Amino acid sequence: MKIVRFLSAAGARVGLSRDGHVHDLAQISIARNLPWAAPLFADIRAFLASGDRGLELVEHLTAWTPFAPKAETEVKLLAPFECGSKILAHVVNYYEHGAEAKLTPPESPFFFYKPSSAVVNPGEPILAHPMSKKMDHEVEVAAVIGRVARDVDKKNAYAYIAGYTVVNDVSYRDFQAMEQYPTLAKRYGKNWTQGKGLDNACPMGPYLVMRDELSEPYPLQIRCTVNGEVRQLSNTESMIFRIPDLVADISRSMTLYPGDVISTGTCEGGGVGSGKYLGPGDRVECYVERVGTLVNTVAAPRKRED
Numbered sequence: 001m002k003i004v005r006f007l008s009a010a011g012a013r014v015g016l017s018r019d020g021h022v023h024d025l026a027q028i029s030i031a032r033n034l035p036w037a038a039p040l041f042a043d044i045r046a047f048l049a050s051g052d053r054g055l056e057l058v059e060h061l062t063a064w065t066p067f068a069p070k071a072e073t074e075v076k077l078l079a080p081f082e083c084g085s086k087i088l089a090h091v092v093n094y095y096e097h098g099a100e101a102k103l104t105p106p107e108s109p110f111f112f113y114k115p116s117s118a119v120v121n122p123g124e125p126i127l128a129h130p131m132s133k134k135m136d137h138e139v140e141v142a143a144v145i146g147r148v149a150r151d152v153d154k155k156n157a158y159a160y161i162a163g164y165t166v167v168n169d170v171s172y173r174d175f176q177a178m179e180q181y182p183t184l185a186k187r188y189g190k191n192w193t194q195g196k197g198l199d200n201a202c203p204m205g206p207y208l209v210m211r212d213e214l215s216e217p218y219p220l221q222i223r224c225t226v227n228g229e230v231r232q233l234s235n236t237e238s239m240i241f242r243i244p245d246l247v248a249d250i251s252r253s254m255t256l257y258p259g260d261v262i263s264t265g266t267c268e269g270g271g272v273g274s275g276k277y278l279g280p281g282d283r284v285e286c287y288v289e290r291v292g293t294l295v296n297t298v299a300a301p302r303k304r305e306d
Contacts, residue, residue: 001055001210002292003163005044007076014041016058017207021069022077028061037061044208045082045259048146048162055212072206078121080144080165080208085259087114087202088250089140089169093240093265100273109241109249112192114169114263118202125299127200128280131180132172135278135298138266139224139232139286141217142167143243144208149256157244160256163210164217166294167263168224168286170201173272200299203284204261207292217243220289222267226282231274234267236288 002017008024016023029037037057040047047054081087088111092098098105120126128135146162176195178185185191217236224232241249246262256262271277278284280300287293 001058001212003044003047003080003208003210004206005078005080007078011042012078014044014047016062017072018062018069020072022072022075023062023065023069024067025058025061027067028065031066032061034061043082044080045085045257048144048258051146055210076121077123077206079119079204081116081119081204081261082259083116085116085257085261087116087119087261087263089114089167089196089263090241090246090265094234094238094267095240096234096238096268097266097270100268100270105240109246111250112196114202115197117199118197120200120203120296122203122206122294122296124203124296125200126168126170126203126278126284126296127198127299128278128301129172129175129198130301132175133277134173134271136171136173136271137224137226137231137278137284137286138169138171138270139222139288140167140169140263140266141220141222141236141288141291142204142261142263143217143247145256145260145262146258148258149247149251152248152251154244154248157247158211158216160247161211161243162258163208164214164288164291165205165208165261166286166288166291167261168203168284168294168296169196169263169266170203171196172198172201173277203286203294203296205292205294209291214290217288217291220291221287222289223287224269225285226276226278231276232267232269238267239264
């Protein structure tokens with residue numbers, strides 16, 4: 001099952017994507033005289049928390065509907081994410097990316113935050129920023145949490161995953177490395193927060209592929225193209241730490257909730273290795289096999305407000 005968030009006349013809604021069309025599940029719930037079900041499709045966290053019963057409800061609602069679904073090209077697709085959820089991104093999780101970035105892969109999982117203000121919808125612009133000349137792309141597969149997860153045993157970790165989506169972990173390498181302030185870098189290390197969390201630095205979507213359709217994201221091809229040129233190409237089989245390791249590690253120190261996102265790291269081919277960075281007008285396509293293609297274009301920096 002493929003789930004999407006989309007913009008309806010009543011606001012953001014959760015829908016079912018099938019054969020290139022979107023079913024408005026809240027609208028169908030009301031038409032089928034099931035008004036109690038409609039709130040489940042107003043917030044993706046509520047839908048994910050409903051678990052298997054929610055999936056069964058979707059199948060029931062769409063088995064017969066008085067409404068023709070709309071073509072995906074006719075609706076505004078949103079990132080499968082609600083403001084207030086967490087985005088936990090992993091550092092080097094492919095050996096080749098570590099080599100190109102001149103970073104030693106971690107001995108155990110190592111995360112940083114991307115704020116919800118960084119999330120970008122499919123098709124919306126990624127922003128270049130005036131403080132950075134080294135804007136980089138990072139195609140990643142991300143796991144979305146479906147159940148409250150606390151101190152999870154990795155043997156049971158998949159039971160806490162609702163599904164998978166595509167993330168572009170946009171990075172501002174010079175800002176991240178504090179190239180303008182080398183003395184600060186020596187004292188405090190890399191600036192993970194701003195180098196990774198600026199506005200529009202986390203494109204996500206367009207689909208959330210549920211685990212009934214994709215139980216584990218291995219082996220899957222991942223690829224990033226810029227203006228049609230392949231920049232990154234690898235396979236999730238090459239991950240150093242797999243999703244059960246990541247869920248088990250992070251859930252020991254913090255509780256994960258439905259809707260939280262764990263982005264699993266990128267492969268080699270970024271600008272940090274090639275020197276090919278992004279600029280205004282570039283079209284970036286991030287693809288994960290069986291999950292989808294996320295497309296965004298780079299926009300020029302915003303003008304400073306007086």
